[in-house]
Amino acid sequence: MTAPEIRQQFLDFFVSKGHHIVPSAPIVVKNDPTLLFTNAGMNQFKDYFLGNRAAAWKRVVDTQKCLRVSGKHNDLEEVGIDTYHHTMFEMLGNWSFGDYFKKEAIDWSWELLTEVYKIPKDRLYVTVFEGDAKENLEKDQEAYDFWKKHISEDRILMGNKKDNFWEMGDTGPCGPCSEIHVDCRPDSERALVDGKTRVNADDPQVIEIWNNVFMQFNRxxxxxxxxxxxxxxxxxxxxxxxxxxxxxxxxxxxxxIFSGTIEHTEKLTGLKYGRTDSKQDVAFRVLADHIRAICFAIADGQLPSNNGAGYVIRRILRRAVRYYYSFLNRKTPLLHELVPVLAQQFATVFPELQLQVDFVTKVVFEEENNFLRTLESGIRRIEDFMGNAKQKAVDGRTAFELYDTYGFPYDLTSLIASEKGFSVDEKGFEVAMEEQKTRSRAATELDMGDWTVLDENPVSVFVGYELSETATSVTKYRKIKAKGKEQYQLVLSQTPFYAESGGQVGDTGTLTFNGESINVTDTKKENNLIVHFVDKLPADITTTAKAVINKQNRQSTTLNHSATHLLHAALRQVLGTHVAQKGSLVNPEYLRFDFSHFAKVTDEELEKIENIVNEKIRANIPVVIQELPKDEALKLGAMALFGEKYGDIVRVVIMDPAYSVELCGGTHIGATGELGLFKFTAESAVAAGVRRIEALTGSNALAFVDAQLKQLKEIKAALKNPKDPVTAVETLLQDKTSLEKQLEVLEQEKVRQLSAGLQQQVEQINGINFLGKIVDVNNADALKQLCFALKNEIENHVLVFAANIGGKANVALMISDNLVAEKGLEAPKIIKEKIAPIIKGGGGGQKSFATAGGQEAGQLDQVITQVKAML
Known part of the structure; x- marks a missing residue:
């Protein structure tokens, strides 16, 4: 059977058992502060387990994209080394939400594996939770008894808490589990060693294949x-x-699943996979695995970056580049050529990649290209270090700098060093690495307490589309601590506060309890909960409260959100239908919109886009909002965002059916005319293939235009009110350029005259030709020119020239190459140790030439004296 057939058989089997097929959630998590990525099939159902939300179906089945490269579940360093760990993987799952339990789950597992997939029963083992005395947890006798009906008791093994009690993280839903293991060893090996001794013993041929978790606790x-x-x-x-x-x-x-990618990599590299158990084979596996994690994360909206989830994706990509650079003899980008192969493979099961294949390919190519340049810089850095080292050893700090700045793993640094006969301080590297991790944890640490539940039905009802205030009550609350600051989170029975989502910031406002008013500083989603952030708790939290949003902020935010929809449609009209939203920020001050496009948006294109948006505003188009089944909404042409998880009923925002139809949960105006005016303020690049536009609406846009007009008026006044201010400015710039050229000629002549006169003032000090003077020049570059003018005129030289330029100290120091080599004199070292402290500044440069600048222009005589005394 092919992999697609195997996947479909799993889904069909559980459909026959009354399950509903649900699509995979995005691999990037948006509304759960405890996760960066979906790391298990249960993530999207977490609210069902906690009772925060009622499940639409009691039984579901799916295949879920998962990524395990951070936090508790981190398999990254094993990937490629062995044959069964992965970063991104598919998790097939069947689910019961308060419906069937252990008996059916066990019966159906056995039926599917042995009767449908025909796995020989004598190759299967199962594990059952043995209990844990410390936590007063009993053996899972119920599961044991159900398994006895299918498999002999000598194949039912007891498992400890580590292996047979499943927990998503430090807190959250959990419970005992029952794993199914398959012994894939040849019959000859199975005859020699009983398979039960190899279960959970890291044997690559005796592997866990399925885990049945019985969720019954909350940690x-x-x-x-x-x-x-x-x-x-x-x-x-x-x-x-x-x-x-x-x-x-x-x-x-x-x-x-992987052979197509590996075969394409063989074509690209001219190498063969599977010949030896070597670093080369590991590299093939790393590429085949990592390209999946990279592509699906980008397709789900997570671009590589320097922080958070984006940093994890960048790290995976760079690990793949390092492997093909080091072990497949490839020095040019390769990963991007695997993207179309992968997209075609998953076109029917995860179509989001195929729909964005050009965009993802471009992003991957640019990331590879940038990192390859960084790798080359890092190699030069380590070669320079070894060339200047006094001992044949690379210290731990340098090894860590290579890792942190250039992406060099320790083993690559060690490899390069060993080729030159150098050792590397591994312990020092590990110390520096741990220090960075400690800093990172301190900067991002979020300490959340347990919920105090006041109402057994904690589900929030959002009424903010219709109301700006409402009577409500707190259903549960908890204390949190983020970056050293204590706050509280409240969940309300109903709320007018919009929770941050889809780029729109969360509402702020007040909650009033018996006359005591507390400020709501932010509102966010946590899975399906609407969480309100406050700095303190009211004296009586159990009483009815009045919830009131900041209406002015909401109105300004709403204007910007509706403008984003008009902008999106205009971008597609002018630039092309390849444009898709890749990020958004909508707050009361301005809107920021990131979109896929491979070139700078020209001024002419920006003008067209802005004009289209303002035409739609002047047309005062009614904004129609409907709730429809998702399939029906998509038939209307509604745009859905990649990386978003939509329910079966969706909210559709329509601003002229022929112009803008989008799925959106945000707040919107009643008609486009309410926007008043739309004005661009910036256009820039964000990442490979992603551009960013910033804009203003309403009164903020008017204030911006007024400020620009005022500035223009001031410029005209400064130019004596010319009829054509543009021509006047151009003439002014031409005059400035002409004068600068004349000044440059005069400066060069001044330097020539200075250098001729200074040659007669050289002093001999211990065999060295020393020349140190304070000179009158207008810029620091003249000091440099003076040094180089005299370089070939004075042998065996140390030249130091200083000048007071605009009240600041400027110094240039030049040492002949022979003195650098013979006497170990180094200009940057002298600048740092002798000169910078005197002028209260700093500087640097090459061994033979360096410059410095500082605050103490009155100490220039002392600079000359200090260098002279040193000689």
Missing amino acids: LKDKSLEPLPAKHVDTGMGFERLVRVLQGKNSNYDTD
Whole structure:
């Protein structure tokens, strides 16, 4: 069977058992502060387990894109080294939300594996939770008894808390689990060693294939467990491992999930995979795995960057580049050529990549290209270090700088160093690495307490589309600590506060309890909860409260959000239908819109786009908002954003059906005329293939235009009110250029005259020709010119020239190459140690020439004296 057939059989089987197929959630998590990426199939169902939201279906089945490269579940360093760990992988799962439990889950697991997939029963083992005395958790006897009906008891193994009690993280839903393992070893090996001894023993041929998790607890911050409102089933079967077993392969990478990518890499490199268990083979596996994580993260809206989730994706991409650079002898971009192969492979199951294949390819290419240049810079850096080192050792700090700045892993630094006979201080590197991790944790640490529940039905009802204030009550609250600041989060029974989503910032406002008013500083989503941030709790939190949003901020934000829709449509009309939203910020002050486009937007294009938006504003088009089934909305031509998770019923915002129809949960105006005016303020690049536009609406746009007109009036006045101010400015610039050229000629003549006179003032000090003078020049470049004018006229020289330029000290120091080599004199070192402290400044340069600048222009005589005394 092919991999697509195996996937479809899984889905069809559970549909026959009354399950509803749901699509994969995006791989990038947006509304859960505890996660950067979807790392398990259960993430999108977390609210169901906690009772925060009612499930639309009691039984569902899916295949979920998962990424495990950060936090508790981090497989990155194992990927490629072995044959079964991955960064991005598919998790097949069947789910029960308060419906069936252990019996059905176990019965159906066995039926699917042995009767549908025909896996031999004598190759299967199962594990059951043995209990944990410390937590007062009993053995899962119920699961054990159900398994006895299908498999002999000598194949039912007891598992400890580490292996058989599943927890998503430090807190959250959890419960005992029952794993199914397959012994893939040849019969000859199975006859020698009992398979049960190899279960959970890191044997690459005896692998876990499916995990049935029985969700029945919630882990609290103090590590205690509380029962969940209902019992659930959460199963996860690694698709890559399942395909390996059913296709009879020794490695996940030998299956048709990866073979197409590996074969294409062979064509691109001229090398062959599978000949030896070498670094070359590891590199093939790393590329085949990493390209999936990179592509699907970008397709779901996460661009590589220097922080957060974007940094993780950049790190994965750079790890792949390092492997093909080091072990596949490829020094030019390669990964981008794998993108179309991958997109075609997953076109029917995860179509978002195929729909954006050109964009993703461009982003990957630019990231590769930039990092390859960085790698070359890093290689030069380490070669320079080794060329100047007094000992044949690379210290830990330098090794860490190469890792942190140039992306060099420790093993690459060690490899380059060993080729030159150098050792590397591994312990020092690890110390520096741990220090960085500590700094990073301190900067991002979010400490959340447990919820105090006041109402057993904590679901928030959002009424903010219709109301700006409402009576409400707190259903639950908790204390949080972020970056050292204590705050509280409140969940309300109903709320007019819009929670940050889709680029629109969260509302602010007030909550009033019995006359006591507290400020709501922000509103965010946590899965399906609407969470209100406050700096303190009211004296009586159990009483009814009045919730009031900041109406002025909401109105300004709403104007900017509606303008974003008009802008999006205008961009597509002028630039092309390849334009798609890649990021958005909508707040009361301005709007920022990121979109896919591969060239700078010209001034003419910007003018056309702005005119279109303002035409739609003047047309005062009614804004129609409808709630429709998702499929019906898409038939209307509604634009959906990649990386967003939509429900079956969606909110459609229509500003002329022939112009702008988008799926959107944000707040909007009643008619486009309310915007008044739309004005661009900036256009720039954000990343490869992504441009950014910033704009203003309403009174903010009018204030911007007024400020520009006022500035123009002041410029005209300064120019004596010419009829044509543009021509007047151009003439002024031409005159300035002409005068600068004349001044440059005069400066050069002055330097020539100075150098001729100074040659007669050279002093001999210990065999060195010293010349040190304070000179009268107008710019620092003249000091440099003076040094180079005298360089070939005076042998064996140390030249130091200083000048007071605009009240600041400027110094230039030049040392002949022979003195650098013979006496170890280095200009930057002298600048740093002898000169900079005197003038209270700093500087640097090459060994033979360096410059400095500082505040103390009155100390220039001392500079000359200090250098002379040193000689």
